[in-house]
Amino acid sequence: MKVNPFKTTLYSSVLLAGLAATSVAAADEAKDATVATDTDATVSNATAESSANLVKTTGDAAVVTTVPGTEETTTTETDTTVKTTTKAIAEVSNPDFDNAVEAAKTTAAASKDSADVKAVQEQAAKDAQTASTTVVSENKLTREEADAALTSAQANVVATGGFTATEEAGVKHASVEAANNDNKVQTKALTTAVSDYKQKLADYKTQLDKYYQDVLAYAAWQKSYKEYTGGSNARLLTKGLAENATGLIYQTEANAAMTVENSAGSVDYLDKNIQSGHSVDEILQQFNTSRYLPSDFSAANGSQYTINADGEYTEDVWLKMATGQTLTVTYNNLNGTSYNGTPVKKIVATYTLVEAPSTDGSAIVKLYHDPTKTLFIGSQTDDTNKKLHVKMNLNFFDSESSVTPLDLSKNGSVLSISSLNHWNTELGNHIEKVGLNGNEYVQIPGSSITLHEDGYAYASNDNEFVANGARFNSDPTVDPTTGEVTDEGWDAINPDGTPRTKNAYYGAAATIFKGQPMDFIVSGNNLNVPTAYWFATNSTVVVPELPEEPNKPVLPNTVSVSVTYHKNFVSVEKTTEKPKPQVPTTPTEPKSVKPVTPTSVPVKEEAPALPSTGEKSTAASAAAGAAMVTSALALFGISTYKRKH
Known part of the structure; x- marks a missing residue:
């Protein structure tokens, strides 16, 4: 079959026109996406961060969160684009730091008004009362004497001290890295303070136990000494x-x-x-x-x-x-x-x-x-x-x-x-x-x-x-x-x-x-x-073994631990750029064209002649091509209209 080059070109042009219209629409959709830049860090998405924290609750990776109410927005335009820049203050934290702060706050709350110190003191007093039964059973002190000694000793124990965690003013850093490094230092300090306090509180309990033991031992020694000396102020024969x-x-x-x-x-x-x-x-x-x-x-x-x-x-x-x-x-x-x-x-x-x-x-x-x-x-x-x-x-x-x-x-x-x-x-x-x-x-x-x-x-x-x-x-x-x-x-x-x-x-x-x-x-x-x-x-003198005087009871110092912490911040900047919207133009109203009256042209008959079906096919092809062009143009127009409106 003999290929008509006109018909091929026309068909290809129509296809290219359709593809071009689709590409322009896709590119236009893409221009609606926000382009963001951050001079220090990427500002976290609140929803995404919340979901992540449900999974990851520890770690020292920085989490940057914009502080609401600190945004400042500026807009600049060119002939083709609109650029929006937002500056804000963001808090820099990490899960480990947050956990350390929470632990310090919890410990401080339990220590309000020295409640935890008082609890330790009360427990030590109860334990001393229980332990005193041994001294009484050994006839070193009577029940009344032991109770009197413990009561007197308890009067010297005052519930003071405890654990305090104080938040100080926040600190602004030049970079997220610097802010998070400070968080890491604070995490260690907070964790150490809480751990040290708990250990000191346990040590304080041990010291109080010894204090009460020494109180009973010294009271027993004083009783023995008085009995041995008969209460006399005379020179003692040691x-x-x-x-x-x-x-x-x-x-x-x-x-x-x-x-x-x-x-x-x-x-x-x-x-x-x-x-x-x-x-x-x-x-x-x-x-x-x-x-x-x-x-x-x-x-x-x-x-x-x-x-x-x-x-x-x-x-x-x-x-x-x-x-x-x-x-x-x-x-x-x-x-x-x-x-x-x-x-x-x-x-x-x-x-x-x-x-x-x-x-x-x-x-x-x-x-x-x-x-x-x-x-x-x-x-x-x-x-x-x-x-x-x-x-x-x-x-x-x-x-x-x-x-x-x-x-x-x-x-x-x-x-x-x-x-x-x-x-x-x-x-x-x-x-x-x-x-x-x-x-x-x-x-x-x-x-x-x-x-x-x-x-x-x-x-x-x-x-x-x-x-x-x-x-x-x-x-x-x-x-x-x-x-x-x-x-x-x-x-x-x-x-x-x-x-x-x-x-x-x-x-x-x-x-x-x-x-x-x-x-x-x-x-x-x-x-x-x-x-x-x-x-x-x-000169044969029998002298009893006078019990050696024990160390006098020493009241231990109460426990006091204080720690401070602060939040860290950085400046963040976000820029978005969009194409500038074009002002729509009124389309030109199409003018009607008067059809040209065809004129008859004499046709010369040739012999032998080809079948007449080929001519009809050519005419039909031409008509189909015209229809496709019209459709393509119509489609392009509709797409353009949608984009503009």
Whole structure:
């Protein structure tokens, strides 16, 4: 088939015209999109950001949000475009910073008016109350004493301090990066502040627990100290003082020998056989003067006791003395006594009977040949208004031939005076006392003996029986089932006269001996109940282990932590550009065209002729092409009209 070039060109032109119209419309639609620029960061879309935060709640990536009300808009135009520029202030944050701020605010809210500090203090007080049951169960404090100590301590605990988080004025930065770096620094500071505060609050609880523990421990120590000292303000005999006061060593002299002289002349010794017969009597009855006959005593009886070649007694002797008489006893053959390193070779003791409650004023004496065990004296109580009173004086010599005693006026040595009993029973209110005169009284910690205003040292209350309020029994405690001795009692002594129990201090007094005389007095027995008194003077001092003074309770400082933070901002700018709208023009009204009357043209017939169908096809093609052009133009016009209107 022969191709008509005109027809092909016309068809192509119509297609291109249609495509061109579609492209122009698409380009026009595209120009409606906003073109945005931001000098610092892209401003976040609120909806998109909110959705993102539901998924990502942590991280330090910057989130930039325009602050409402800070926008400033300017518009510039060209012939073809309209440019809009919006400037604003935007807050720069990140999830980690927001979370840190929220945590700080929450902690501060819980700490308002020091509420969290107060809660810790209240819990510590409750825990202390619970813990105090141990102190009470151990008999260190009574329930009332523990409660009083805790109540007093709680009054010192004041609910102050806490955690505060303060927002300061915002800071504007030159860039998002700088602002977010500041957020990161603040995040660390806020997180650290909250963490530190929680740790300090926990530490404060621990410190309060210790404070209350120390309060109870110190109260228990004060109670023990008061009991040990008897509430006395006298010099306290500590273990260190007893160990270091070694000027006079005067502990035991088992091999000592003695001579006895009576100021009245001869010494009335008790018949040794008679004494042996009374040895089975109860101890008080052994000193009951009314149970002995005058014939039981004589100077000749002295030969019944063991005497060495020098005429000195090497065993204990029993005798009778009358009121006003003085026994002078010289002790020799000493081996362990010394003064400031110098051996003491002789001790001279004088014992004067000042008063006795018996009818004839006499008393029975057991005189120990060991001077450190000293003397046991007693008589019948025929007159309850009278006391049994003995005055004793000790002198120490550096040789047996010396007549000048050692000067003990500056002596720093401690002597023990035991045993000072006080019992209050149906037999009377028996009290044994010692007057130290110019010798200095020293309080033995824990002893029942204290120095009183009358100048005598004695136990104010019964110190013999626990049932009567004593801390220890003086006599042995025997298990009624087994017969076993469970406690020997504080008054028990060894054969050499030394204390046998660690509680011997309970019935003892102590003195820094300066060579002055001492008075021993006992009274209070009922009528016909013999009054008897054993006292021993030596440098063997039993000192209890006084509990070491604990550290005084220290009230911990309350907890206070403050932190500040601020928001960070930057300037943002957004520019949009759109094509400038064109003013529409009025279309030219089309003019009608008068059809040209066709003229007849003679047609020359040719032979052979082609079929007439080809000519009709050409005409039809031409008509179709014209129709397509018309349609294309119409479509273009419609599109243009839509775009403009």
